[in-house]
Amino acid sequence: LPGRFVRVSELQYNIEGRTTSVAVERGSLCAIQSRLTTALPGGVSQSVLVTDKVVGPLYAAAVVAAARGTANLPLTVFEMESGEASKSLGMAERIYRFLADHRVGRDGIILALGGGVVTDLAGFVAATWMRGIPWIACPTTLEAQIDASIGGKTAVNIPGAKNLVGAFHHPALVLIDPDCLKTLPERDYRAGLAESVKHAAVFSPDLFAWHEQNAAAILQREPAAVAELIERNVRIKAGVVQRDPYECTGERMLLNFGHTIGHAIEECCGFSLRHGECVALGMLAAARLSHALKLLDTSSVNRLARLMEMLELPRGLDQPPEWSAVQESLHRDKKSCGGRVRWVLLRGIGQPTVRDDVPIDSVREAFQSLSVSSAT
Numbered sequence: 001l002p003g004r005f006v007r008v009s010e011l012q013y014n015i016e017g018r019t020t021s022v023a024v025e026r027g028s029l030c031a032i033q034s035r036l037t038t039a040l041p042g043g044v045s046q047s048v049l050v051t052d053k054v055v056g057p058l059y060a061a062a063v064v065a066a067a068r069g070t071a072n073l074p075l076t077v078f079e080m081e082s083g084e085a086s087k088s089l090g091m092a093e094r095i096y097r098f099l100a101d102h103r104v105g106r107d108g109i110i111l112a113l114g115g116g117v118v119t120d121l122a123g124f125v126a127a128t129w130m131r132g133i134p135w136i137a138c139p140t141t142l143e144a145q146i147d148a149s150i151g152g153k154t155a156v157n158i159p160g161a162k163n164l165v166g167a168f169h170h171p172a173l174v175l176i177d178p179d180c181l182k183t184l185p186e187r188d189y190r191a192g193l194a195e196s197v198k199h200a201a202v203f204s205p206d207l208f209a210w211h212e213q214n215a216a217a218i219l220q221r222e223p224a225a226v227a228e229l230i231e232r233n234v235r236i237k238a239g240v241v242q243r244d245p246y247e248c249t250g251e252r253m254l255l256n257f258g259h260t261i262g263h264a265i266e267e268c269c270g271f272s273l274r275h276g277e278c279v280a281l282g283m284l285a286a287a288r289l290s291h292a293l294k295l296l297d298t299s300s301v302n303r304l305a306r307l308m309e310m311l312e313l314p315r316g317l318d319q320p321p322e323w324s325a326v327q328e329s330l331h332r333d334k335k336s337c338g339g340r341v342r343w344v345l346l347r348g349i350g351q352p353t354v355r356d357d358v359p360i361d362s363v364r365e366a367f368q369s370l371s372v373s374s375a376t
């Protein structure tokens with residue numbers, strides 16, 4: 001139904017005098033013209049929509065048609081293979097050539113339509129093309145809607161190292177259409193929920209309780225529950241980003257809860273698990289580590305484990321990677337400082353704390369608690 005949409009919420013955050021609008025609107029992908037007209041700087045010319053081979057056939061035609069409507073924006077579509085392997089310098093170069101062939105200049109824009117792979121890569125290209133042109137994110141996975149598209153981190157991978165090449169480049173507009181999650185595979189949807197649990201566990205006891213009360217509606221993707229989930233997460237993440245855009249004050253670092261062991265598992269399992277699944281395991285391990293260090297009580301650890309169960313997130317690994325490999329990966333963590341791993345731990349739900357003096361034996365025990373035979 002082109003042109004019809006339901007506004008859920010809209011907020012703005014400002015970094016260095018530049019405004020990013022984040023709009024959550026059901027049906028907005030087919031009604032993008034009204035947004036483009038107000039979000040774009042005057043005189044936008046030739047522009048490119050970057051998407052992947054799964055999302056493109058589902059939504060690109062509607063977006064292109066809408067853009068050609070009242071906004072009168074000529075959009076050429078660049079479609080790449082879906083999956084993490086596309087987040088490469090090689091693919092970035094293919095997009096640069098495409099931009100050159102289509103004469104996209106400083107007055108052009110890039111529109112990213114897809115999951116975190118597409119938004120990270122297209123955002124990186126926008127950050128670097130002609131030293132930076134504006135971009136718009138239309139995230140289509142839950143992971144991208146509540147995390148990857150908010151905060152201006154753009155990146156590509158190099159062999160063996162995720163997200164090591166990147167830039168901060170905030171989109172002018174993040175347009176989130178909760179309705180497009182209807183086509184998202186179950187496993188990707190659930191994996192995205194892990195980031196929502198993360199935001200709740202670190203920043204909001206209220207959101208945590210909301211998950212517990214609405215777990216069934218969330219899992220069944222009831223439109224009102226999904227819209228509220230996105231809206232609440234966007235508000236939390238945008239707030240953190242606005243207060244600490246470049247990870248200087250320590251607040252943004254708290255978003256790393258569950259990601260230290262999570263990234264190590266992701267890497268050591270050869271990226272066979274979804275990022276969110278690894279984050280779920282990493283949060284459980286971090287909660288148990290917090291308990292071992294006498295920071296967190298047993299009932300809070302159990303509450304986190306129970307919520308993961310309610311949301312059908314993994315709580316154990318059948319074939320855990322070798323501890324030695326995990327340990328090596330932990331020490332390569334981007335967020336380590338002077339050779340010490342900085343852990344985001346919990347003192348309670350909504351009470352994070354950062355430690356760099358965690359004994360490695362406690363980390364090993366927390367990791368080993370994830371092997372299925374010892375999982376509760």
Ligand SMILES: NC(=O)c1ccc[n+]([C@@H]2O[C@H](COP(=O)([O-])OP(=O)(O)OC[C@H]3O[C@@H](n4cnc5c(N)ncnc54)[C@H](O)[C@@H]3O)[C@@H](O)[C@H]2O)c1
Pocket residue numbers: 052053054055058082083084087114115116117118120140141142143144147148149150151152153154163180181182183184185188275
């Ligand atoms: N920049 C950041 O701050 C940040 C934060 C979190 C994650 N990330 C990055 O995001 C990436 C992961 O993103 P992801 O989990 O969205 O994975 P993804 O982009 O690979 O998407 C997952 C799968 O879903 C498909 N898909 C996307 N939208 C769909 C839809 N609406 N219907 C049907 N299928 C759809 C995709 O084609 C893909 O096959 C990683 O590279 C990660 O590093 C970045």
Ligand SMILES: [Zn+2]
Pocket residue numbers: 147195259275279
């Ligand atoms: Zn994450």
